[in-house]
Amino acid sequence: MKKLLLWIMAGVAVLTITAGVAKAASVMGPFSTTATVIDRCRVVGVNDMAFGSYDPTAANPADAAGSFAFRCPKGANYNLYISGARVMTSASTGDNLGFDLYTDTARSSEWPGASVGVTGTSSSNSPVLMNVYGRVPAGQNAVSAPDYAKTVIVTVEW
Numbered sequence: 001m002k003k004l005l006l007w008i009m010a011g012v013a014v015l016t017i018t019a020g021v022a023k024a025a026s027v028m029g030p031f032s033t034t035a036t037v038i039d040r041c042r043v044v045g046v047n048d049m050a051f052g053s054y055d056p057t058a059a060n061p062a063d064a065a066g067s068f069a070f071r072c073p074k075g076a077n078y079n080l081y082i083s084g085a086r087v088m089t090s091a092s093t094g095d096n097l098g099f100d101l102y103t104d105t106a107r108s109s110e111w112p113g114a115s116v117g118v119t120g121t122s123s124s125n126s127p128v129l130m131n132v133y134g135r136v137p138a139g140q141n142a143v144s145a146p147d148y149a150k151t152v153i154v155t156v157e158w
Helices: 002-022
Strands: 042-047 062-071 077-083 087-089 096-098 100-102 118-121 128-136 153-157
Touching: 042 153, 062 153
Parallel strands: none
Antiparallel strands: 042 062, 062 128, 077 118, 077 153, 087 096, 100 128
8 A cells, every 4th residue: 555655646746747848838820010111201400591691782692501301211202392482571671682592512503493403212211411502692782781581492292
């Protein structure tokens, strides 16, 4: 009887020890992930253009520069516009002061006011910086002091 009891106790011990091993089975199943990249461009920053002091009696134009930054998804084809009349108006006198916008520092390639100025394809999702160069032509003799301002609109089309 003692031998039988020892055998039963040994069997229980073996079953207890191997019970954890018996649970080591596993099963796998698919777990899907999805995302949709939004097809949208956006203007992310603007550095305004300030011509400073302009002397209408001088022979030299007033030059200035500004910039804007935009982001598009990688591979997006974009068109850039800067629309609006190229005339600043004095709030106090109503006089107009003309100016031009350019895509280059030499101010030889004018940025059109009603059509596409620059086209391209985004090579990454990083911001793209576009410099804009401005000039108030010399000799505008129908202007009086003091201040002139104009807001033009930057558009990114994709």
